[in-house]
Amino acid sequence: MADFVLVAGAWLGSWAWDEVVPPLRAAGHGTHPLTLSGLAERRDVPAGQQTHVRDVVGEIERRDLRDVVLVGHSYSGIPVGQAAERIGDRLTRVVFVDAEVPVDGGSFASGWWQGRAVFEALIADNGGVWPPPAAAEFDGQGLTDEQVARLVEGVTPHPGATLTEPAVLDRPLGEVPATYIKCLLDGPEPNDTVAGLLASEHWRLVTMDTGHWPMFSQPTELARLLLEAAG
Secondary structure, three states: OOEEEEEOOOOOOHHHHOOOHHHHHHOOOEEEEEOOOOOHHHOOOOOOHHHHHHHHHHHHHHOOOOOEEEEEEHHHHHHHHHHHHHOHHHEEEEEEEOOOOOOEOOOOHHHOOOOHHHHHHHHHHOOOEEOOOOHHHHOOOOOOHHHHHHHHHHOOOEEOHHHHOOEOOOOOHHHOOEEEEEEHHHOOOOOHHHHHHOOOOOEEEEEEOOOOOHHHHOHHHHHHHHHHHHO
């Protein structure tokens, strides 16, 4: 049986996986949703990019997890991708759920669609945090009104340093066994960095006909795909 370690994206905590956890556990797997430092119930903990990497690695080592399927959604693909390299033979597979991926020396801000300077100014103008999205920003992502309300109620500001500090990779990410789940309502194609990684024999692409938050919009289907990734 695998041990799933589930890490949600910006503004979210372990609670985001509440509807994904039961089918994974029903299939007999260990399941460990994780809240990163500075978010949700840990919102008062200072955090930078490497703090989040240590959060993930530390959880795996503290619980002495083996056969780990490490799941990173959205922003959290960046720390999860780094952690995947650092846990050695504990890793079975990493699953990126409509996620960013780490680039050595790059940050989340580096890939911002309006440019790094614009994103860093946004963080500076908001007291060092990335403000949570308003309800309207979830439009067109396959979410019901109830699911949007749950998201809006649960999100917390995201610590800016985790988004602007660089990732550190010790070897090419394409060498790590990975599944990339692309959520089609959030764009039909992975970004260029992910597309390059998908050329690796160790990576495979899966698609979902939903938006960027499938743990809310299609939790049962997401759980099914995670079970398939576990092999």
